[in-house]
Amino acid sequence: MQRIRVYFRMLGLLCCLALTHTCIALSAEKVVSSVSPLGLDVPTVAVRGEAVLATGNSRIAVDVFLFHWLGKKYPAKAIQLADGSWQASILLPVPLQHKKKQEQLALTTVPAGHQGQGLLRVDRLVHVKDKQRPVQSLKVDRKYVEPPAAVQERIKNDREKVRQALASITAGRQWTLPLARPVPGAVSSQFGLQRVFNGKPRGLHRGLDLRGAEGTPVQACADGQAVLCDNLYFAGNSVYLSHGEGVFTAYIHLSEIVVTPGQQVRRGQVIGRVGATGRVTGPHLHLSLFVQGHTVDPLPLLSERYIHTSDEALGHTARVVPNGVKP
Numbered sequence: 001m002q003r004i005r006v007y008f009r010m011l012g013l014l015c016c017l018a019l020t021h022t023c024i025a026l027s028a029e030k031v032v033s034s035v036s037p038l039g040l041d042v043p044t045v046a047v048r049g050e051a052v053l054a055t056g057n058s059r060i061a062v063d064v065f066l067f068h069w070l071g072k073k074y075p076a077k078a079i080q081l082a083d084g085s086w087q088a089s090i091l092l093p094v095p096l097q098h099k100k101k102q103e104q105l106a107l108t109t110v111p112a113g114h115q116g117q118g119l120l121r122v123d124r125l126v127h128v129k130d131k132q133r134p135v136q137s138l139k140v141d142r143k144y145v146e147p148p149a150a151v152q153e154r155i156k157n158d159r160e161k162v163r164q165a166l167a168s169i170t171a172g173r174q175w176t177l178p179l180a181r182p183v184p185g186a187v188s189s190q191f192g193l194q195r196v197f198n199g200k201p202r203g204l205h206r207g208l209d210l211r212g213a214e215g216t217p218v219q220a221c222a223d224g225q226a227v228l229c230d231n232l233y234f235a236g237n238s239v240y241l242s243h244g245e246g247v248f249t250a251y252i253h254l255s256e257i258v259v260t261p262g263q264q265v266r267r268g269q270v271i272g273r274v275g276a277t278g279r280v281t282g283p284h285l286h287l288s289l290f291v292q293g294h295t296v297d298p299l300p301l302l303s304e305r306y307i308h309t310s311d312e313a314l315g316h317t318a319r320v321v322p323n324g325v326k327p
């Protein structure tokens with residue numbers, strides 16, 4: 001009994017020592033962080049084919065944060081928080097074809113009114129891991145696997161239209177997380193699957209397929225501007241929205257488009273209806289997310305719950321059916 005009591009006393013002493021140690025460690029960390037006015041939050045592990053959310057903070061006034069990632073610089077406009085600090089969040093891609101096991105993310109900024117001097121910098125290491133991307137075999141109309149010579153020009157023009165739409169990057173973030181679920185339907189096909197059409201390998205599935213009956217309203221994932229509303233050969237009736245600072249969403253295979261290029265849309269606003277146009281096996285919504293020029297999996301950023309917003313509630317009036325050339 002005595003031995004047990006001594007044992008517990010020792011254990012108590014050890015716990016106290018451990019706690020004191022932790023307190024010292026925590027206060028030491030506080031002292032270190034107060035030296036630099038910059039902070040950078042980013043997950044330590046990222047998945048290949050997904051986007052990474054990075055948030056920069058500054059306790060001194062800044063206009064713009066620069067995020068340095070994969071050899072490029074991405075500016076993000078700083079906003080002032082209620083506590084007086086300055087903050088900006090950005091989405092950065094880990095492309096499917098990315099090779100390295102770890103990447104350095106750097107955040108730099110110049111205090112407001114000190115252009116060209118007093119550059120502040122903070123770095124973080126991000127480990128990159130893989131995810132299983134299985135093979136999926138599908139049967140579609142032959143003209144979508146071996147497009148006839150007559151449509152080659154059209155396919156080329158479609159690519160150029162999409163390239164131009166995705167090049168129209170605007171300053172200022174309009175997106176918020178989680179992204180609104182565009183349709184209530186469950187996932188029918190994951191992002192990144194290796195697609196085989198009619199027995200022929202045709203690259204990766206660069207979007208997320210969501211179930212939906214023909215005519216189901218499709219809602220915008222976030223506030224933004226319509227930058228492309230057109231009928232494309234493979235994608236069928238498509239809407240591309242720009243959400244600012246390099247983030248775009250695309251809604252593909254629609255039966256109907258109800259927004260026009262240049263139109264501002266709100267998160268949850270109806271922009272079209274589910275259909276089966278283009279290279280499909282049946283009606284569904286194909287949702288693509290583009291982050292800084294790369295397609296990434298929208299699913300980790302998507303709201304699990306579908307929030308129904310009616311056209312009327314959002315004062316929606318436009319109703320346009322694109323006059324695309326049918327293949």
Ligand SMILES: [Zn+2]
Nearest residue numbers: 207208209286
């Ligand atoms: Zn798809």
